Amino acid sequence: MQVGGGKKPYNEINITPFVDVVLVLLIIFILMTTAAVQGIRVDLPTASSAQVLEAQKSRVIAVSNDGTVSIDAIPVSLSELESELRRSIATTPDLAVILRGDRAVQYDRIMQVLDICSKVGVPSLGMASTRPPGGA
Known part of the structure; x- marks a missing residue:
């Protein structure tokens, strides 16, 4: 007929x-997964007189x-951390290191890193x- x-x-x-909808969803998925990988989640302790450090030339x-x-x-082992820090200091002598220790981590582990x-x-x-x- x-x-x-x-x-x-x-x-x-x-x-x-x-196909258009699938490609848009794929792009959204790619953007969301790369945005989610920003660092390791660490529950930081509170300090009353915290200062802001510049993030230039620094390793966290x-x-x-x-x-x-x-x-x-x-993620690295302690020996890999040592070799990576030695490499970084060799290339950047004025390197700043920022240590982010979780408030629940054992004190011994922080002392090993220090x-x-x-x-x-x-x-x-x-x-x-x-x-x-309420802190400034």
Whole structure:
């Protein structure tokens, strides 16, 4: 049966809109996964006189509550941390290291990281904290 003055009946599905929707969803998925990988989640302790440090020429060492050590969001062992810090100091002599230790992490793990920083000669070391509610 032909519909309307000699036109061919429409019996195929147009998938172009479906492909457009799938590509948009793929782009959204890619953007959301890259935005989610910003660093290691660390529950920082509170300090009443916290100062803001510049993030230029700095490396961030995070120690999570399970004791995992990471440098710039990449998990490393303590020996890898030492060699990475030595490499960074060789290329950037005025390197600043920011230590982000979870408030629930064992004190011994923080001391191990501080010992490595001292051994390799980190010129500037800061410990990250959050400001208390209502703090300036």
